[in-house]
Amino acid sequence: MNYFVIVDVTLREGIADPEGATIERALPALGFSGVHDVKAGKSFRMNIEADSQGAALEKATSLAERLLSNPVIEDARARLGEVHAQ
Amino acid sequence: MNYFVIVDVTLREGIADPEGATIERALPALGFSGVHDVKAGKSFRMNIEADSQGAALEKATSLAERLLSNPVIEDARARLGEVHAQ
16 A cells, blocks of 8 residues: 655754744845744655555654654654555 | 744646655665655744734745745645644
8 A cells, every 4th residue: 555654854953954044034024024933844755655554654764764864963754644546 | 822833845746856756766775665756845844923823824825935935846835833832
């Protein structure tokens, strides 16, 4: 069965986020006030063949930690999206 | 009130995704089989001051479309995370 899995990669707490900081600084001049703590991250969407939701998430987590993120500075979390009909 | 909002930016259907394609090609050699349709995207997390969830989401959607994405090739969607105690 195919499971649609989304992996979110975010910077760990305390790691400098110049992209987020730059966006946040630019917002007031562009008419957006009251927006704080902007953090930039990455996401990866994929279809994973597996026997169960748990197995799909386990494969995604392993893949995310080994390939999609830098564990020194980033956290990676896998979650299920809706099942794709294929 | 502060609302924690997550903006997901993904490539539109049909737009070439070389990052996702490169990851997908590399997976079998690294021991991950059965992973298909890998798509790379971006995400932005932020706290938004607003009177209601709807107002926070509306501000995030407007901000996402104007600043965080390229509407020619990308879709941007805002969703609520958990409320931050601040």
